[in-house]
Amino acid sequence: MDRGFFNVPKAVNEPVKSYAPGSPEREEVLATYKQMFSSNVDIPMYINGEEVRTENTRNITPPHDHKHVVGQYHLAEKSNVDTAIATALEAREAWSRLSWMERASIFLKAAELLAGPYRAKMNAATMIAQSKNLHQAEIDAACELIDFFRFNVQYMTDIFKDQPDSAPGIWNRVEYRPLEGFVYAITPFNFTAIAGNLPASAAMMGNVVVWKPSDHQIYSAKVIVDLLKEAGLPDGVINVVYGDPVMITDTVLASPDFSGLHFTGSTFVFKELWKQIGVNIHNYKTYPRIVGETGGKDFIWAHNSAYPLQVATAITRGAFEFQGQKCSAASRAYIPASIWEEVRTHLAKQVAEIKMGSPEDPSNFVTAVIHEGSFDKIAKYIDNVADSNDAEIIMGGNYDKSKGYFIEPTVILTTNPLYETMTTELFGPVITIYVYEDKDWEASLKLVDESTEYGLTGAIFSTDRYIIQKASEALENAAGNFYINDKPTGAVVGQQPFGGARASGTNDKAGSAQNLLRWASVRLIKETFVTPQDYKYPFLG
Ligand code: NAD
Numbered sequence: 001m002d003r004g005f006f007n008v009p010k011a012v013n014e015p016v017k018s019y020a021p022g023s024p025e026r027e028e029v030l031a032t033y034k035q036m037f038s039s040n041v042d043i044p045m046y047i048n049g050e051e052v053r054t055e056n057t058r059n060i061t062p063p064h065d066h067k068h069v070v071g072q073y074h075l076a077e078k079s080n081v082d083t084a085i086a087t088a089l090e091a092r093e094a095w096s097r098l099s100w101m102e103r104a105s106i107f108l109k110a111a112e113l114l115a116g117p118y119r120a121k122m123n124a125a126t127m128i129a130q131s132k133n134l135h136q137a138e139i140d141a142a143c144e145l146i147d148f149f150r151f152n153v154q155y156m157t158d159i160f161k162d163q164p165d166s167a168p169g170i171w172n173r174v175e176y177r178p179l180e181g182f183v184y185a186i187t188p189f190n191f192t193a194i195a196g197n198l199p200a201s202a203a204m205m206g207n208v209v210v211w212k213p214s215d216h217q218i219y220s221a222k223v224i225v226d227l228l229k230e231a232g233l234p235d236g237v238i239n240v241v242y243g244d245p246v247m248i249t250d251t252v253l254a255s256p257d258f259s260g261l262h263f264t265g266s267t268f269v270f271k272e273l274w275k276q277i278g279v280n281i282h283n284y285k286t287y288p289r290i291v292g293e294t295g296g297k298d299f300i301w302a303h304n305s306a307y308p309l310q311v312a313t314a315i316t317r318g319a320f321e322f323q324g325q326k327c328s329a330a331s332r333a334y335i336p337a338s339i340w341e342e343v344r345t346h347l348a349k350q351v352a353e354i355k356m357g358s359p360e361d362p363s364n365f366v367t368a369v370i371h372e373g374s375f376d377k378i379a380k381y382i383d384n385v386a387d388s389n390d391a392e393i394i395m396g397g398n399y400d401k402s403k404g405y406f407i408e409p410t411v412i413l414t415t416n417p418l419y420e421t422m423t424t425e426l427f428g429p430v431i432t433i434y435v436y437e438d439k440d441w442e443a444s445l446k447l448v449d450e451s452t453e454y455g456l457t458g459a460i461f462s463t464d465r466y467i468i469q470k471a472s473e474a475l476e477n478a479a480g481n482f483y484i485n486d487k488p489t490g491a492v493v494g495q496q497p498f499g500g501a502r503a504s505g506t507n508d509k510a511g512s513a514q515n516l517l518r519w520a521s522v523r524l525i526k527e528t529f530v531t532p533q534d535y536k537y538p539f540l541g
Pocket of ligand 1: 190266296326456499504
C-alpha cells in the first residue's frame with residue numbers, strides 16, 4: 001500500500017548523557033548494574049523467534065571479576081545452524097516483500113526504546129560483560145546503536161531516492177532488492193553498537209540474517225534481541241546462534257543461499273573467511289557480498305608546531321579509553337624531539353591520575369581487558385620489553401589477573417620505529433612512542449605510512465597549514481579515518497563514517513549509505529509506453 005512519498009524523521013545524534021554524580025541516569029544505571037550483576041541470566045539462541053537451548057552451555061563472567069558468574073549461554077549444534085539458515089530463508093518470503101516504511105518503523109521504534117526504557121539495561125550489560133566504564137558504555141551501547149538505527153533509516157530512503165532519468169515515452173526505475181539468499185553477520189566483542197548494526201543494517205534493507213555474536217558480547221547481544229523483538233521485528237528475520245565459530249561458519253558458508261558476509265573482527269579471521277568463500281564460490285547461487293572491517297595499528301603523529309598538552313591528551317584518551325580495545329585506538333606515536341619532554345611530562349601526569357578498577361565505580365577510567373587470552377598476549381609484549389635493547393617501559397607496565405584482567409595503562413618508548421609493539425595490533429592499553437629528530441619530519445611520515453599493513457585511523461597534530469597539507473598528502477592511504485588535531489577514536493554516526501582500507505577492511509563505512517548499498521541488489525526496470533511494432537529502423541529505408 002504505497003499511498004504517498006513518505007519522509008522519514010530527520011536523523012539526529014542521540015545526546016550523550018552526563019552521568020554526573022546525583023543525576024537520575026547515573027542512579028538508574030548503577031542500580032540496574034547491581035541487580036543484573038547479582039542475578040543469573042540464562043541466554044538461549046534465537047531461531048525463528050523461539051528460544052533454543054542445548055545441553056552445552058558456557059558461563060558468562062565479567063572480565064573485571066572473572067570468578068563471578070552472571071549467567072550462561074547455549075552453544076549451537078550443527079543442526080541449530082541448519083535450522084537458522086532454513087528459517088531465515090522461509091522468513092525472507094514475507095520480509096523481503098514488506099514495505100520499506102514498515103521496516104523503517106521497526107528500527108525507528110527500536111531507537112526510541114533504546115533511548116528510553118532499554119538504555120540502562122543495555123549499558124549495564126555492556127559494563128558487566130564487556131567491562132566498559134559508564135561513559136564508554138553510553139557512547140557505544142546506547143548512543144551509537146541508536147544513531148545507527150536512526151541514520152540508516154534516513155540513508156535507506158536516500159538510496160531509494162536515487163533514480164535514473166527517463167527519456168520521453170519510457171519510464172526507468174531502479175528497485176533496490178534485498179540480496180537473494182541470506183546474510184551472515186559475525187560481530188566482535190568490543191562494540192555493542194557494531195554487534196547490533198551488522199545484522200540490523202542488512203535486515204533493514206529487506207535481508208534475512210544469521211547472526212553469530214562474539215562469545216564475549218553475549219549478554220548485551222541478548223538485550224539487542226529483546227529490544228528488536230519489542231520493536232516488532234518479525235520472527236526469523238535475524239536468527240542468533242552462539243558457539244564454535246569454525247563449525248558455525250563452515251555450515252553457513254556451505255549453503256548455496258549464502259549471499260553476503262557482514263563481518264567486523266580481526267584481520268586474520270576475515271582473510272580466512274574471504275578465502276573460504278572463494279573456495280566455495282562455485283556452490284553459491286549469487287556472488288556473495290563481502291564486507292569486513294578489521295584490525296588497525298592506529299597512529300598519532302606530531303609536528304614540532306603542535307601543542308604538547310594537546311598531543312598528550314590525545315594519547316591518553318586515544319590509547320587508554322576502553323583499555324585500548326577499540327579498532328581505532330592509538331597504539332603508536334611519533335613525536336619530534338624538541339617537544340617530547342613536554343609531551344612526556346603532561347602524559348606522565350595524566351597517566352598517573354588514571355584510576356583502574358571495576359566499571360561499577362564511575363571514577364575508574366580504565367577497567368579490565370576482555371579475556372585471559374588477551375591479557376596473556378598483552379602481558380607477553382610488556383615482558384618482552386625487558387629483554388630488548390631498543391625499548392623501555394616509561395609508564396605503567398604492571399598487570400594482575402587474580403580478580404580481573406587488569407593491565408595498567410602502559411607507555412613504551414622505543415628507538416626502533418619498527419619495534420614489535422610499533423607494528424603489531426595488541427588491542428590493549430599500551431602505546432609505543434618513537435621520538436624523531438625534528439628535521440626528519442618528512443621521513444617520519446614515510447615511517448607512519450609504511451611500517452604496518454593497516455590503514456584504519458590516524459591523527460596528525462600541527463598548527464602549521466603547510467605541514468598539515470603535506471602530512472595529509474603523505475598519509476593519504478594510511479588511514480580511512482584521518483584526524484587533524486584530534487585523537488583518532490570516537491567516530492560518530494552521521495558525522496564520521498567509519499572504516500579503513502589496506503589490511504583494515506573493505507572500507508564500506510559503517511554508518512553510511514555506502515554500507516547499506518552493499519545489502520541491496522539493484523533491479524533496473526524500463527517500461528516503454530508506446531511499444532514499437534516494426535523491426536525496421538528508419539536508416540534501413
Ligand atoms: P575476533 O576476530 O577474535 O572475533 C570477531 C568475530 O569473529 C567473533 O564473533 C568471533 O567468534 C569470530 N571468529 C573468530 N574466529 C573465527 C573463525 N575462524 N571463523 C569464523 N568466525 C570467527 O575479534 P574480536 O577480538 O572480537 O575483536 C577485536 C578485533 O576486531 C580487532 O582486531 C579490532 O581491530 C577489530 N575491530 C575492527 C573494527 C573496525 O571497524 N575496523 C571494529 C571493531 C573491532
